[in-house]
Amino acid sequence: MLAYIGRRLLQVIPMLLAVTFVVFFLIHLAPYDVVDAVTTPNMSAETVEIVRQRYGLDQPFLVQYGLWLGNVLQGDLGYSLVSRHSIADDLLIRIPNTVILVAPSYIAALILALVLGLWAGSRKGTWIDRMIDGLAGIGIATPAFWFALLVIYVFGYQLRWFPIIGMHSVGKQGDPIDFLRHFVMPSLVLIVAFFPEIARYVRSATISQLSQDYVLVQRGFGASRREIFSRHVSRNVMLPIITQLGLALPILVTGAIVIESIFGWPGVGPYFLTATKSLDYPVILAVLLLSAFLVIIGNLIADILYVVADPRIRIGGRA
């Protein structure tokens, strides 16, 4: 098991290198001059040249990439071209803000999806099933940003229940009630964005489990529907759901980019969007690197959880 984890972690390295190289290369290919992001038309050509040299933008592509990579390996994500702020510092402020919004929303969506999915699957074909399935369909088809605007309009503007902007009111950091008032609307939007797909997954898994032979056998032994469902079916459905938890890891950082921007939530989302607009490539690279890292780690965790949850599965040929 440990050897497996170690091997997987080693595989991560070339993948991350490839990801960063491709992103770096694509940004380099873009038909803009990155130095435009830091200069203004009022600056003379000399000043622009000084700026270009200061940020190493006059170096060839491979040299620039090498410099960046060398710094990252030393734990230095570099500085934003636009603000000259340490990206690591900025991310350390923003990632917790995002996690505090996304994690509870995702867990709530997961619970909601489990309850509704199991319920719908166990009542396949009834009006309950059709309603839940239809609801999930609507949820999947609804763009999150549109739903967010709708929520803002109804609860923020018409009813005036919740404030619209940010994570807390100015000067009320640490006030839990104030935080909750800001939290409710974006969280609601995220729950609605997250739950339908998981619910559909749970529903179809439930249906396929119920059609398995063991259910027939259990029935033959006279077990009640309730017993079969709670002892066997739900457990077999839960297993793959556990691995979903691992795969959800990147969502914690990049799962709410659009929603955060709409609500002015000070997380990774607005930071990343602003950086892409101004071609602030060190920031873009840092966020993409982090995201790629989480995807790979998330996959690894998912695989490990799977083994932990179901001891019948063995990895790497060793019994």
Place this chain on the structure above:
Amino acid sequence: MPKRRLFAPLGLLVAGALALSACAAGGAAPEESSATEATGELSYVIASDPSSLNPINVSDRWGLTVTNIVYSPLARIEGDGTVVNELAESIEPAEDGLSVTVTLKDGLLWSDGEPLTADDVVFTYTNKAVRENGNADLLWVGDQPITAAATDDRTVVFTLPSISAAALSNIATETYIIPEHIYGDVTDFSVTELDPLAVGSGPYVLTDYQRGQYLTFEANENYYGEAPNIPKLTLQIVSNADTVKTALQTGEADASFVTPDQISELEGAGLDIYPYAEGRVAYLGLNLAKITDPKVRQALFFALDRDEISNGAFLSEEYFQPAYTILPPSNPFATEDVEKYDQDLDASAALLKEAGVSDLTITLAYAGADPAQTTQATLIQQQAKAAGITVELAGVEPAAVYAEIEKGADSQYDAFLGGYIMGQDPDAYSLLYRTGASANYFQYSNSATDALFDAGAVELDQDARKAVYADLQKQIAEDAVIFPFADSLKILAVNPRIGGVEDARTVPIYTFENFGLLTER
């Protein structure tokens, strides 16, 4: 009871979540819009973090807005060209035009209570004139920097390397004095934030900056001017325009810039709307390296209908002022005595025939995500078609437009849509139109124009200078380099509980000349 084992924890969690949201909703319900009571706070929404908070090199809109709140310049140049003293008591240009003597007001203090002296002024200008620090160009004449020296505690003499008509404006404006006793040990002024951020001489002191969220300010007790009417000011950072609109409607925010299409809804919600000119020129620019024949360029311009384009793009005549030259209509040097290219399809056809061109096809680049430019582009396409000119549209990212157009003859684009704010002094526009200048996207080169720029830069007599720039505007209009549409106004929406907008003065870039003069009604 296996079922309960599985479902009880889930049920508990769901119930907990519901209770939580119910509690949050309950806590929020009694909150009422505070339209009538004074809160002592003003919340202004800005679109993004300032790029720089260092007065030495700040050049972005929100950075300058914050700088103008926390620091003070020696003087300001108003929209009509008059000089209003701030820290300066008097500004005296010498007879020979080679120096300027500035006397500071008596008893000026920094927000930390230390006296503000001529040494601080010299310290600020000396560091700003260092090219490596990033914003020195206005303080250079030719290839030499303007130098400053203190003769006593309240007097600073600026020495010019050679005569420059723009020098007074360049010295006075947009240089915000920073305290030497705080930043004297700073070795690198090219950074975007000085440490500490908070000591200035403006109406407010910066008290807190939460990156990506807000900046808060409190009235500066040692401000030399009138104490701010509203003691607390917050600049809230929200990038989404729809969110801003709703926050204005609910009273969560007191003021912000809005777009023309949001106005009717905001007015319906009772907000006050203040459109004002920023001295911006929105234009159709041509790539002269590709359209070399002036007759062809003129023919294209005669095909266009300026009013229709501006009304389409800026929605109402209330929100723009038509522009006819390279200078914005509010500029004191702007003239209307130029070829305006009022739509004339016959003239257009005649010019094309004279140039021997038929089947003219032009590729026009514009910012595809900008609704105003998209409208302009489609109207241009339609109007040109009526004159027999084909315009192919290329809607791309704004940064890509300029990067591509700068390639000159190798560029894919023959024309592009743009806009610039270059300030009051006409010499600044030489960056756009002088042969080989850094922002000469048009690849325009005319020795007559260059000579006029040279003459204007050293002409100290105001009337003679106006005549030079009138000739200059005529020359560029005749060469058909850009087709100016209008100065599209900035539109400010303000909660009716806030007054004093006229006193605080809406100005280009900074929104308000002095936020401290706003009042709560």
